[in-house]
Amino acid sequence: MATYNKVTPEIAKRLKAVVGEKRFYQGEGIDPNYSHDEMPIYGKYMPEIAVDVETTEEVSGIMKICSENKIPVTCRGAGTGLVGGCVPLPGGVVLCTRRMNKILHYDMDNLVVRIQPGVLLKDLAADALAHGLMYPPDPGEKTATVGGNIATNAGGMRAVKYGVTRDYVLALTVVLADGRIIELGKTVCKTSSGYSLLHLMVGSEGTLGIITEMTMKLIPNPVCDVSCLVPFRDVDSCISFVPKIKLANLDPQSIEFMDSDIVTSSAAFTGNPIFPETVNNEEVGASLLVTFVGTDEEELDQKMIKLGRIAEEAGAMDVLVVATSSNKKAAWSARSSFLTAIEADTKLIDEMDVVVPVDKIPAFLIYIRGLGEEQGIRIRNFGHAGDGNLHIYCCSNDLEVEEFKRRVKVIMDKAYAKCAELEGQVSGEHAIGHAKMGYLRESVGEDVFRLMGEIKKVFDPDYILNPGKVCDATLVR
Amino acid sequence: MLNILVCVKQIPDVDLVKMDPETGNLIRTGVPTLTNPLDLNALEAAVQVKERYGGEITLITMGPPMAEETLRECLAVGGDDAILITGRPFGGADTLSTSYSIVMAADMKGKFDLIFCGKETMDGATGQMASQLAERFDASQISCCFTVDEIADGKVRATRTLETGKEVVEATMPCLITVEKDNFYGRLPNLKAYLDSKTAPITTYTENDIDGLDLRLIGVPGSGTIVPKIYPPELPEPGQIIRTGSPKTDVSRLLELLAEKGSI
Numbered sequence: 001m002a003t004y005n006k007v008t009p010e011i012a013k014r015l016k017a018v019v020g021e022k023r024f025y026q027g028e029g030i031d032p033n034y035s036h037d038e039m040p041i042y043g044k045y046m047p048e049i050a051v052d053v054e055t056t057e058e059v060s061g062i063m064k065i066c067s068e069n070k071i072p073v074t075c076r077g078a079g080t081g082l083v084g085g086c087v088p089l090p091g092g093v094v095l096c097t098r099r100m101n102k103i104l105h106y107d108m109d110n111l112v113v114r115i116q117p118g119v120l121l122k123d124l125a126a127d128a129l130a131h132g133l134m135y136p137p138d139p140g141e142k143t144a145t146v147g148g149n150i151a152t153n154a155g156g157m158r159a160v161k162y163g164v165t166r167d168y169v170l171a172l173t174v175v176l177a178d179g180r181i182i183e184l185g186k187t188v189c190k191t192s193s194g195y196s197l198l199h200l201m202v203g204s205e206g207t208l209g210i211i212t213e214m215t216m217k218l219i220p221n222p223v224c225d226v227s228c229l230v231p232f233r234d235v236d237s238c239i240s241f242v243p244k245i246k247l248a249n250l251d252p253q254s255i256e257f258m259d260s261d262i263v264t265s266s267a268a269f270t271g272n273p274i275f276p277e278t279v280n281n282e283e284v285g286a287s288l289l290v291t292f293v294g295t296d297e298e299e300l301d302q303k304m305i306k307l308g309r310i311a312e313e314a315g316a317m318d319v320l321v322v323a324t325s326s327n328k329k330a331a332w333s334a335r336s337s338f339l340t341a342i343e344a345d346t347k348l349i350d351e352m353d354v355v356v357p358v359d360k361i362p363a364f365l366i367y368i369r370g371l372g373e374e375q376g377i378r379i380r381n382f383g384h385a386g387d388g389n390l391h392i393y394c395c396s397n398d399l400e401v402e403e404f405k406r407r408v409k410v411i412m413d414k415a416y417a418k419c420a421e422l423e424g425q426v427s428g429e430h431a432i433g434h435a436k437m438g439y440l441r442e443s444v445g446e447d448v449f450r451l452m453g454e455i456k457k458v459f460d461p462d463y464i465l466n467p468g469k470v471c472d473a474t475l476v477r
Numbered sequence: 478m479l480n481i482l483v484c485v486k487q488i489p490d491v492d493l494v495k496m497d498p499e500t501g502n503l504i505r506t507g508v509p510t511l512t513n514p515l516d517l518n519a520l521e522a523a524v525q526v527k528e529r530y531g532g533e534i535t536l537i538t539m540g541p542p543m544a545e546e547t548l549r550e551c552l553a554v555g556g557d558d559a560i561l562i563t564g565r566p567f568g569g570a571d572t573l574s575t576s577y578s579i580v581m582a583a584d585m586k587g588k589f590d591l592i593f594c595g596k597e598t599m600d601g602a603t604g605q606m607a608s609q610l611a612e613r614f615d616a617s618q619i620s621c622c623f624t625v626d627e628i629a630d631g632k633v634r635a636t637r638t639l640e641t642g643k644e645v646v647e648a649t650m651p652c653l654i655t656v657e658k659d660n661f662y663g664r665l666p667n668l669k670a671y672l673d674s675k676t677a678p679i680t681t682y683t684e685n686d687i688d689g690l691d692l693r694l695i696g697v698p699g700s701g702t703i704v705p706k707i708y709p710p711e712l713p714e715p716g717q718i719i720r721t722g723s724p725k726t727d728v729s730r731l732l733e734l735l736a737e738k739g740s741i
Contacts, residue, residue, distance in 0.1 A: 319667060
């Protein structure tokens with residue numbers, strides 16, 4: 001990592017002048033949560049200064065001062081990341097966008113909304129719904145900021161039908177490392193107008209610029225939806241069913257995978273066993289939760305009938321219907337609680353969110369379970385079966401921290417190597433942060449990693465934006 | 478074979494109902510409905526009994542025609558037959574006239590060995606219906622049922638949940654049972670049952686179809702209570718977060734505030 005200057009009293013005074021006293025924090029006044037995200041196993045790092053920004057101009061003002069003085073700046077939203085992405089490794093300034101939480105304007109003719117980055121995903125989803133619209137990306141963490149979702153190119157459950165966050169970003173206002181303000185993209189449906197810096201910014205994790213406003217694409221809200229739970233005796237037959245759903249032209253909105261362990265944990269945590277652990281007195285090995293949307297009930301019934309037919313042929317134990325509002329609420333709150341349920345009964349936790357070709361999911365899961373047994377680490381997993389994105393958690397309640405880290409590193413090293421062998425990618429939607437940087441480098445190879453570093457250098461020649469994340473350019477100089 | 482009756486009710490989604498501050502009336506227009514969750518627990522208990530001992534489950538509800546949705550939802554998860562009591566004269570009923578109407582309509586179908594009810598509804602929350610029904614059916618009653626342990630020789634043995642522990646009781650049939658939700662989470666319907674429930678026949682009774690129904694005992698005339706006013710509880714003042722910049726000054730500010738309020 002590059003070397004940086006400390007925040008002197010004079011610099012602190014100038015920073016305070018930008019945001020005012022009430023949104024400037026120093027020393028003990030800084031919220032300790034700013035030292036970590038939701039994966040504290042990757043370490044805690046306190047900034048010297050934290051500021052809550054409210055406008056693009058304030059962000060620009062902060063960046064100008066930090067750029068002039070070579071002070072590192074780490075942008076933070078709600079802090080719900082899982083790879084240490086918003087953690088200020090070298091100290092410096094944490095710039096928090098949580099107060100930039102205004103939904104600015106709906107353009108109902110073009111079906112877009114202009115928002116600030118600190119708007120929470122759940123608030124955008126609810127507000128769009130009140131306008132009869134839907135914001136399709138649906139990452140599990142609903143209290144994440146949309147700015148954070150863009151920074152990590154978050155995916156979520158509906159990616160099977162609608163794609164990921166990137167597909168819904170039309171335009172961005174970005175503050176560059178030196179404080180300049182640029183506009184990327186326009187409210188247009190397609191573009192072939194030079195390099196897409198817009199798409200480069202999406203998924204750049206605050207290392208290339210700071211997003212301060214965004215125009216997001218919306219779609220008309222589907223009239224109705226229904227989900228089917230399809231239980232199988234084992235993981236293999238469960239996953240093998242995924243391509244059959246797609247081939248049957250059923251166009252599901254999401255296909256979520258859950259194994260029996262996670263269903264048990266979730267039921268204990270939520271107190272609501274909506275997903276059955278047995279069907280007709282037979283133990284369920286793994287299940288798919290398949291969701292359809294449509295214009296009327298008849299359309300959904302036809303899709304379910306077809307699903308039922310192919311499920312029977314594929315050896316499914318049954319097809320259960322999640323149709324009532326109460327059951328939908330229970331099912332999705334159980335599904336959304338998987339990570340929280342794991343966290344609730346685990347002292348030490350680490351995770352990976354690899355994405356592999358769908359047909360390789362069983363091979364990968366069998367491999368990772370073997371590694372867990374070999375290292376004495378409890379493995380919990382769930383994921384988006386429709387797109388091959390798996391969330392795998394290494395858990396322990398008994399080991400000392402250092403021993404846990406040592407064993408998990410063995411698992412991670414081997415698992416990422418296996419992922420590469422299966423033609424997978426390091427992260428499906430949680431991004432790289434500092435936790436997965438080494439694995440990204442191994443995965444993409446030196447040439448590509450170097451190119452990433454060169455791009456970083458163009459945007460941020462002094463490496464002050466979120467240092468030590470994604471592709472620490474100083475490593476490849 | 479056991480004849481089992483399960484009483485269910487369609488209610489507005491109480492999380493979404495708002496109150497008109499002027500009139501004190503509940504604003505139900507456009508509010509989605511759902512089946513009273515505790516009734517689904519009662520149905521699950523009944524289905525478990527049916528699976529163990531055999532029998533037939535009749536569902537019964539009183540409400541507007543759209544209450545049929547609730548019956549179909551319950552048919553999909555184990556109900557065999559359904560009765561809807563509907564008509565303007567039944568409107569505005571309190572628990573006294575509702576229990577009368579339900580018993581009169583249920584008698585049309587025959588005699589029941591077991592009657593299952595949710596312990597209360599999420600909208601009215603009086604908790605009176607079960608006891609009134611037990612009285613009118615001339616049935617014994619087991620409330621707070623945790624497990625139905627055995628049914629034999631015209632008797633039901635069940636374990637009840639008490640504040641201090643558990644209690645095993647035995648009651649003669651007919652017996653009305655209200656259940657604790659913990660052991661009786663509702664199940665998801667399977668696809669075939671779900672689709673079949675959409676077209677299943679439902680017996681609909683208006684005030685003219687129920688033998689011996691005394692119109693003076695239904696709806697508003699039959700009600701023993703009136704609700705002159707509903708008002709929301711007064712909410713406590715929202716809390717405030719003290720964040721002055723350092724723990725030391727935070728504590729000083731907290732002490733100031735407590736002193737201002739006379740708490741210290």
